[in-house]
Amino acid sequence: MSAISTEGLSLGYGETMIIDELNVSIPKGEITVFIGSNGCGKSTLLRSLARLMKPMGGSVLLEGHSIAKLPTKEVAKQLAILPQGPEAPEGLTVHQLVKQGRYPYQNWLKQWSKQDEEAVNRALKSTKMEDLADRTVDSLSGGQRQRAWIAMTLAQETDIILLDEPTTYLDMTHQIEILDLLFDLNEKEQRTIVMVLHDLNLACRYAHHLVAIKDKTIYAEGRPETVINCDLVKNVFDMNCQVTTDPLFGTPLCIPHGRGRCIVQQAQAETFLAAR
Template identity: 70%
Template sequence: MIAMETKDLCLAYGEAIVFDELNFSIPKGKITVFVGSNGCGKSTLLRSLARLIKPKDGVVLIDGSEIAKLPTKEVAKRLAILPQGPIAPEGLTVLQLVKQGRYPYQSWLRQWSQEDEQKVTQALEATGMTAYAERTVDSLSGGQRQRAWIALTLAQGTDTILLDEPTTYLDLTHQIDVLDLLFELYEKEGRTIIMVLHDINLACRYAHHMVAIKDHAIWAAGKPEDIVNEEMIADVFGMECIISQDPLFGTPMVIPHGKGRKPNLD
């Protein structure tokens, strides 16, 4: 099944074309990861899926519906996006932040409900943030802040979650912590998760579906074990490497040659 897809999508900044006649799909209920070198267009593509960038031409579909024609609140009930490096207002508590995820469901006819309260409670529990509910977001560690923002997206109650580099600025322990959390959401709730990651090995470990982007075009898309090879790494990242197997998960593991010290291939 398909969660999202593009048809002849053209994205541009002014007169500069970023993507042209782009056609690809995102599988439903899986983890999809965009990879590629800096400036290749990963974040631009992710933002276009969330309707944050208006296409010059073509369409983005979510569950078969053209996202540009859906009311804003309807879009917010179908997908949630966590941008890179979000900033909360000073003094905002974790609970107040997470409650904002329920705003798409509020109206003058429907005020805060027991269901809203339940969704917020579940989001805090799922992310391990219940004990921090009354703490201000700016007082948390980097990993805790990221969990708070993910709790906000969970409270929104969408089937699809988009995240732009959710592990940026986190140390390795917190990177794994956040990615494990997202994987649990897939396993327990069948959420469709679409994210941009810089670390190719972590992308291979957590992705069911990978989209490799080069020069504002899709170089390849598919299972990591099907598309990650020495040619792909050389073309997409401009780096020589050998491909081994992750000893824990059996997924592709990229070992770069490097430019200073020569590898011992004996």
């Protein structure tokens, strides 16, 4: 059974259709990454999977059950989402932020418990934020802040985690740090992770399953090594490239053609050949 899936899902804003009758199945226990050009609907699709957006048509199924019919707290116990660029109230500490992940388990009969505190501590430890627990979120670096938000989603203790561009605004070192953290969570705890990423090479390196979106639907999906080729990159991103193999991980590696530079190099090559 898939962790989460859609059946004839259509999404839009007003009269503008963004996703049209899309069917997708997210493999359980794997890392799935949505790729595509800006504005193709990646983030819109991710939001709909978390029931943050009402479909214009079709349905989202959470482990086979219509997510629209499930109680909100029940959904929150199965699925967590980290939107792009979340903001915490000024003065909120990391520990206080991570505690918010336990909201689905609180009610007037069940107050804060030892189990809740243990979940928070595990989340802080998994994200290496224990030493920063008393720091305010707004005093952290970009990478630390992102780890704090991920800790909050971990404290929610869901089997499925959705992340919208978790590496945005981070430098290369912190991008790898965040993606390594998510990869380890998947490897060690078999969490199902669904992400939107802009960097195609990082998507290929970390994903088990890629979903390329174009023209309001799925253009291609599957394992990176079976999906990524020059034709896909050209058709989905309108970019010419060479696809080779990452020497470290054996995953597809896309080398873009710089349009102006290629024209100059081609002219130089033609001049050289003519001279011979």
